[in-house]
Amino acid sequence: MSQTVNAFAALERGGPIRPWTYRQRDARPHDVRIEVLYCGICHTDLHYVGPWGRDYPVVPGHELVGRVTETGPSVTTHAVGDLVAVGPVIDSCRECPPCLAGEETLCLTVATSTYGAPDRHGDGVTRGGYAEQIIGDERFVYRLPDGLDPAAAAPLLCAGSTVFAPLRHWEAGPGRTVGIVGIGGLGHLGVKFARAMGAHVVAFTTSPAKAEDALRLGAHEAVITGDGEMPANRLDLIIDTVPAVHPMTPLVQALATDGTLVSVGLPASFDVAPFALAVGRKSIAGAGAGGTRSTREMLEFSAAHGITADIEVVGTGDINTALKRLEANDVKYRFVIDMKR
Numbered sequence: 296m297s298q299t300v301n302a303f304a305a306l307e308r309g310g311p312i313r314p315w316t317y318r319q320r321d322a323r324p325h326d327v328r329i330e331v332l333y334c335g336i337c338h339t340d341l342h343y344v345g346p347w348g349r350d351y352p353v354v355p356g357h358e359l360v361g362r363v364t365e366t367g368p369s370v371t372t373h374a375v376g377d378l379v380a381v382g383p384v385i386d387s388c389r390e391c392p393p394c395l396a397g398e399e400t401l402c403l404t405v406a407t408s409t410y411g412a413p414d415r416h417g418d419g420v421t422r423g424g425y426a427e428q429i430i431g432d433e434r435f436v437y438r439l440p441d442g443l444d445p446a447a448a449a450p451l452l453c454a455g456s457t458v459f460a461p462l463r464h465w466e467a468g469p470g471r472t473v474g475i476v477g478i479g480g481l482g483h484l485g486v487k488f489a490r491a492m493g494a495h496v497v498a499f500t501t502s503p504a505k506a507e508d509a510l511r512l513g514a515h516e517a518v519i520t521g522d523g524e525m526p527a528n529r530l531d532l533i534i535d536t537v538p539a540v541h542p543m544t545p546l547v548q549a550l551a552t553d554g555t556l557v558s559v560g561l562p563a564s565f566d567v568a569p570f571a572l573a574v575g576r577k578s579i580a581g582a583g584a585g586g587t588r589s590t591r592e593m594l595e596f597s598a599a600h601g602i603t604a605d606i607e608v609v610g611t612g613d614i615n616t617a618l619k620r621l622e623a624n625d626v627k628y629r630f631v632i633d634m635k636r
């Protein structure tokens with residue numbers, strides 16, 4: 296059955312977020328219906344309300360935690376009443392090699408985004424978590440492990456996954472020195488994960504205040520870029536979360552021989568001297584959020600190590616103010632909307 300959903304949407308490009316009601320697509324046999332309790336505000340939401348949006352109205356939100364209120368007849372993995380979470384991907388082809396490996400974010404036919412994307416089965420456009428409820432296939436709905444605060448866990452689904460997946464893929468762990476560039480929504484979780492994985496963690500930030508914060512979050516060292524002395528030939532892996540174009544050559548020079556700098560901030564271009572890569576046979580790579588296998592592992596890892604985001608909870612009436620403050624980088628370190636407030 297389809298239902299009418301009360302949501303918060305950008306009705307036009309660049310427009311403010313306003314209350315809006317939409318008719319949800321019909322439920323399918325493997326669908327889980329979720330009452331949204333908390334939804335993180337991701338940087339992507341700003342882009343979709345602004346320049347990248349299409350098919351307005353857009354209901355943003357792809358870091359959500361909620362409670363299952365209904366399960367389709369074929370659902371086997373979730374039950375009514377379960378606390379669950381949804382991240383940036385809500386569907387994929389399920390047949391290509393990455394999908395078969397549980398790496399659906401790498402789907403060769405491009406995975407379906409949780410909001411603002413055409414439904415894979417031709418039933419309208421996907422709508423996100425700034426809403427009283429959402430439906431999605433059970434495969435892309437994650438059980439929230441016990442012990443994780445539901446509000447502070449919400450940002451794990453995108454920000455957390457986006458740093459956890461490359462830390463695992465490039466094998467952060469004991470005996471490895473790992474840099475985290477940019478201490479924000481992603482970076483503060485990167486520091487926590489890398490530390491819990493057993494790596495020696497070096498935080499890079501332009502802000503002296505955030506350098507101190509990074510040490511509190513678990514970094515062994517904090518380097519103030521542009522000012523402080525940069526390490527040389529020392530880091531095995533750097534996760535760079537900065538979304539703006541910035542000088543990467545000093546970061547590449549900080550890498551050890553055969554080291555890799557992974558950009559998850561994905562700026563418009565890479566400002567790097569290729570020669571710096573050749574000296575020391577270094578690599579630059581890109582990465583995004585993990586698929587279902589990595590996301591499940593990330594949630595279990597977070598519960599085992601007591602890792603959640605540092606958050607500021609806002610009510611549904613404060614979404615526009617929060618988006619403005621996020622644009623101005625004025626949040627430590629993630630806004631989460633309490634959908635009941």
Ligand SMILES: [Zn+2]
Nearest residue numbers: 337339453454
């Ligand atoms: Zn996101």
Ligand SMILES: [Zn+2]
Nearest residue numbers: 388391394402
């Ligand atoms: Zn696929």
